[in-house]
Amino acid sequence: MINVLVVEDDPMVAQLHEHYLSQIKGYQLCGIANNGDMALKLLAQKKYDLLILDIFMPTMDGLQLLAKIRDNAYDVDVIIVSAANDKDKIKQALRLGAVDYIIKPFEFERFNLALNNYLKRYHIVEDQNIIEQSDLDQTIIRQEDQVLVSLPKGLDKNTLGTVWECIRSIDGMFTTEEVAVKVGISRVSIRKYLEFLKSLHLLKLDLHRGSVGRPVYKYLCLDKHSDVLKAYIQ
Template identity: 50%
Template sequence: MIKVLIVEDDPMVAEFNKHYLEQVGGFTLQGIAGSVDEGLKLLEKKEVDLILLDIFMPGLNGLELLSQIRKMGKGVDVIIVSAAADRSSIKKALQYGAVDYLIKPFEFDRFREALTTYRERAALMQDQEKLSQVDLDKQIFHKEALGRTGELPKGLTRETLKLVWENIREMGNQTFSTDEIAQRVGISRVSMRKYLSFLSQIEVLKTEVLYGAVGRPVYKHRFIPSKAKAINGYL
């Protein structure tokens, strides 16, 4: 089991991350820290393989924790889970060795993808003394993710993308949930998630999260007119 530490100052977000983690096999939660100082103390007491790390926290921020971990020589991997979307934060996180970067808000599918990819990578590195170029490209560098401009990710079709895009354009500035657009287009919620994830990756959609009193957060999507040209090469 991969041992995980969550470092997140917002108790509600920490609980959602814990809930998500419990739904992905192969991981066990070692603890939740509400600050960098608390996180460092838990790292001293418990064995940790992976940290789900927020950046914006009172006192020292997550990037400072990541920097300290590297200076201490600890072989702990880090996935950033933060609202910080600025170039400087992302660049520093990657320079300090973050293995993935999730920008809040994100849907469970993206969280699961990050954890599943990490789990598969950890298993690959543990089981094989030498890796082939194919293994490196697929498992480590993710060369097959989006492909060339105009090439859709596996599982998406140009015809359905056009239908999804037409319906999104018709709604204009109106926000919509995954269920709403899935019903409107006439495809399953699972399939629609893949199309919305792709549109978010090429930045023609903005996703917002609404936290309710109980249950999972509700994700609302909105079309970004200024980014519309980004999809032209895929239609």
């Protein structure tokens, strides 16, 4: 299990990281720091395998923190997740040893790709004393078709394909109950699939007033022809 420390000053983004991490096998969130000083204290107290690090933070920004992490020789890998998209910051982060760089705003698919690629590399390095070039190439040469994606826990690729085809057959907005009836599984299970599709920006969720004033949540498919799901259901 990969122990993760999230360093992010925006509580909403930190919560998003926590939600995404809970959907990816092999990871557990062990701490959240909202500034660099807190992150350094946590690193001194406990061993973490991976930091998910923002750059824009008050007092000590992420690059300054990353430099201190290297100066202190903390044995931890770093993935940058930041709105900083200028080349100087990206070059500095990579020179300081960041293993990946994700630019905000980002989609779950990109986050998932980064963490699955990291997990593969982690196990190749940790589990083998002698490492073959071909093993390294699978993670260091990061061709798109070499990076495998995985579904969140509890989701099945065949069911996901069925749910998606059902949604594509619906004109306009729909409820969880409507899809549950068509697919033939429980509303609780269907909701998990719909929330996953929403995280990929394939669906949006709106609140509507029912005939007697009761609020009703309805989904709308944003792109019935998207190929985003191919990596998950192939």
